[in-house]
Amino acid sequence: MTTKLHLTAGSAAGGPYELDLTPEQAGWTYSGLRVLALPAGGTHRYATGEDEVVVLPLSGGCTVEVDGQRYELAGRSSVFAGPTDVVYAPVGTELRIGSPNGGRFALCTARASRRYPVRYLPAAEVPVTLRGAGPSSRQVHEFAMPQTLDADRIIACEVITPGGNWSSYPPHKHDEDRPGESVLEEIYYFDVRGVNGMAYQRVYGTPDRPVDVLAEVRSGDVVLVPHGWHGPAMAVPGYDLYYLNVMAGPGPARAWLISDDPAHAWVRGTWTEQPVDPRLPMTAEMTGAERTGRHDA
Secondary structure: OHHHHEEOOOOOOEOOEEEEEOHHHHOOOOEEEEEEEEOOOEEEEEEOOOEEEEEEEEEEEEEEEEOOEEEEEEEEOOOOOOOOOEEEEOOOOEEEEEEOOOEEEEEEEEEOOOOOOOEEEOHHHOOEEEEOOHHHOEEEEEEEOOOOOOOOOOEEEEEEEOOOOEEOOOOEEOOOOEOOEOOOEEEEEEEEOOOOOOEEEEEEOOOOOOOEEEEEEOOOOEEEEOOOEEEEEEEOOOOOEEEEEEEEOOOOOOOOOOEEOOOOHHHHHHHHHOOOOOOOOOOOOOOOHHHOOEEOO
């Protein structure tokens, strides 16, 4: 199961994609992710089909043409350089993505049925929050969360965890349709800052729904979470950790609702006594109370 749910960099590549992961390839129903690499001057046509898509620059900028409109995404130098502008495209549309200087672009997808309008979200409107405290501090870019972006099913965010910190912690799950919890398939796509950088990801289940992953992850790796408790994501000392989360599920309401593992939920109560890691926020442009609010989820 570890081999199936931990995909090393390049092992799921296809065509122009460094990662080509459809819901069918993941073994589930809704969530998908492609990572497109374009050379300078390169272009790529993409039909959304049954999926809604968020185009997220990982490095570099691009133009996105959709429904007769052209959007300029300034992008960024790397995933550690703060949030980026994004474009949302609904089911049944044709995209043309071009990059004058080249770059890498995530196509975050969810199998959807309702059609929402195309949306451009500038980087300045992406909420940036700090979660946790002390060694559980991390920074979250909420570019496609329900409160940020209108969509049918897709939920996505970026998380940056300073070296030595634990993220996705306490371990939590979202695999039951019940009050306070929603059913969501989840993809973790990793990038680690630094040569030879590495991190670790844990996923574990219950006796009736087993899953068991403890993976050493490096840049370009993916961990799939079909169900079960997941966390921590561990950034080893000396190497900052980035991961992109893409989620979607069958629920009638698009919501990210989680349950903590009762064995470790008490950890949240310790955060009120600890300061947020002073290394956060990581980029100079993220200043002001509205961009550094603390959320304990």
